[in-house]
Amino acid sequence: MTAVLGALGRPVLMAIAALGRVALFAGAVLGHILRPPFYLRELGTAILQIGWYSLPVVGLTAIFTGGALALQIYAGGARFNAESVVPSIVAIGMTRELGPVLGGLMVAARVASSIAAEIGTMKVTEQIDALVTLSTNPLKYLAVPRVIAATLSMPVLVAVGDAIGIMGGWLVGTTRLDFNSAAYLKNTTDFLEVWDVGSGLVKGAVFGFIVALMGCYHGMNSARGAQGVGRATKSAVVSASVLILAANYVLTEVFFTT
Amino acid sequence: MIELSGVHKRFGDNPVLQGVNLSIASGTSMVIIGGSGTGKSVLLKCILGLIRPDRGTIMLDGRDVTAQSMSGRDRDAFLARFGMLFQGGALFDSLKVWENVAFRLLRGEAALPKAEARALAIEKLRRVGLKPEVADLFPAELSGGMQKRVGLARAIAASPDIIFFDEPTTGLDPIMAGVINDLIREIVVEMGATAMTITHDMSSVRAIADTVAMLHGGVIRWTGPVSEMDETTDPYVQQFIHGRAEGPIESVR
Structure with a gap:
């Protein structure tokens, strides 16, 4: 009996302990954001790496998602003669949910992994210790620029993804589903509200923060050797993805109920 | 002491x-x-x-x-x-050799202008027996012995x-x-x-x-x-x- 309780309790305690460590790490990073020194060159590099180079991945994800969405809504809408809702539902679906969530997950796969692998390797090869001996705080030098860059870049990526996703829906709608191009676009703009897009951008910023935070946290706590770095990379992607989906639910609840 | x-x-x-x-x-x-x-x-x-x-x-x-x-x-x-030479060199592989050596000189309250820091880095590289051409390479392009020398140059750069x-x-x-x-x-x-x-x-x-x-x-x-x-x-x-x-x-x- 005690063995069963132990088996149940141990993972719960470990999960709570991990959550506490992540929260402390996040607090330390936030504490360093406003205090000098500021590493602007590192911030610029991070924006390029995290934001700019993620554009192709986010764009491709969005265009195919928008297209598939149009097909599905058309097929579903046809069951009760509501095919005309395709443009507005594609737009709302992309901006509120799929743009930020799928964009966030793709960036998690691309960016959380590379941050964790890079910082993990630095830890394993004593580069983090070397930073300390050169009077440089590793959190400030490595984590803060990446967290700021991801939090700022992600809303821009989501906005681009939204536009490309809606374009994907329009492409499929006008070429495969007999929509009139002007009518499709008018229908999209008439029904789309500012907050549909705005809520998605806020989600994007939160997801960006999560991605960079998980990458840095797991990288800095990497165990020794190639295996340690591999495990840190995997943990960063998995935890970032799960936290994005969980945060998405919470944010949706906060934004769109009551 | x-x-x-x-x-x-x-x-x-x-x-x-x-x-x-x-x-x-x-x-x-x-x-x-x-x-x-x-x-x-x-x-x-x-x-x-x-x-x-x-x-x-x-x-x-x-x-x-x-x-x-x-x-x-x-x-x-x-x-x-303090200055420290790490076992594996622990050079920052995203930075060039001279930026590694001048890392401390380029940052902090007493930071030197870039050109001055670079000149000092090259002087330290010469002190450990490396040619100035090495300054613009990345650490991964160097042999183990050269990496050790660069690590040594970095350790002594700020005259600890x-x-x-x-x-x-x-x-x-x-x-x-x-x-x-x-x-x-x-x-x-x-x-x-x-x-x-x-x-x-x-x-x-x-x-x-x-x-x-x-x-x-x-x-x-x-x-x-x-x-x-x-x-x-x-x-x-x-x-x-x-x-x-x-x-x-x-x-x-």
């Missing part, structure tokens, strides 16, 4: 340091010998505050510098006095008064090891710095040391001037310096 008293550190069930007492006079070169896994690196990292000792105190020129007892600003001032060397010759061929040993000795003498080296390479000990200390079983087993090392009757030191498989030190660790 660096003074350690009763420094303890345990990792899980493994008590690595069990009361280390050691003092290193200013301007002298101390070499700490001991087998792999005896805690030499841990000891060095405790002094730098990269690892927090469980118990004991570390004093630098009469001030308590144990990591726990220092504020951020004091710690910055403390670290500014205390320099730590973590296994400076490990992974180098005997000739390159000799070159690095001589370079370390020259630089330490010329800068008048206090040096602390950890190694298990006896040729390094003879080339670099003024005094030697042997770490075994979590304590300093023997310490004395390098000239007395060969005469000591301590069986642990004798076994170590002659590399015998038989003796009080267990060969399976």
